[in-house]
Amino acid sequence: MSVDNPHPTAREPAAGTAVRPPRPGPAAALRGKVEMYRTLMSIPDNGAVGTWTVLSPLVSQAPKALPLVGDRYRRRRSALYEQDMRLLNDVLASSPLAGRYWVWSGLLLGWAREGRVLSHDVGDADLGVEAEDADLLLRAEEHLVAAGFHRWFCFRNRAGRLTQRVVVRHGFRFEFFLMDNVGEGLQAFHVYGPGRSGPVELAGHLPKQELEPFEFLGRRWMKPRDHELWLRTCYGDWRTPDPSWGMFDDRSLVAHRSWVPGADSAG
Secondary structure: OOOOOOOOOOOEEEOOEEEOOOOOOHHHHHHHHHHHHHHHHOOHHHHHOOHHHHHHHHHHHHHHHOOOHHHHHHHHHHHHHHHHHHHHHHHHHOOOOOOOEEEOHHHHHHHHHHOOOOHHHOOEEEEEEEHHHHHHHHHHHHHHHHOOOEEEEEEEOOOOOEEEEEEEEOOEEEEEEEEEEOOOOEEEEEEEEEEOOEEEEEEEEEEOOOEEEEEEOOEEEEEEOOHHHHHHHHHOOOOOOOOOOOHHHOOOEEEEEEOOOOHHHOO
């Protein structure tokens, strides 16, 4: 899940209905990205993130649009991304987070449907962590930084709770989503992105499950035991590719609000 992609074909619910907004022009898309980055920089935790680190995911995407260069660049980037995924796995295997994080969202979908990273998902790794393991994630970050990863943005929801931490390497994002247990066998997660009237915060619920190991990219990872249940919950017919799918189409979403970090905790 990416803050850089506004998902122009996604649906935003309004008055109980789902409506696909028109595709924004380049200027509107740029404004959406600027608003997102401005909001992220307003979070005190992100004050130490350097400018180059902030921009590296955007800069790394630019050559893909160049004629002739684009295809070769994408292939090289895909191979480098898989290499960095293996490095992340190796580093975390000897960290406090070993065995306590899992693959989900687009990364899980790619493995389950095609046995590989989806081409449009290269550079955007989605990983889940129990919210109660936030301290373990912070300690594991030290291992990743020592191995050449860099701290990128962290995300806080309207209640001010930490919901996501991200590290980057070679312009690739490795996103750790902190999931809360919310009763009735559910876990809550939050995602963020550009909306028509500014940044939005989306909350979703997924069935809580035990984890089990699986093989992917030459390494052993963890995933929810019934991964097909998770994929159906998010995507519906997950076996059929849908190029128009965007984050607003996620069937697990239960709330959609404007995003102002910490707004509900003020005062």
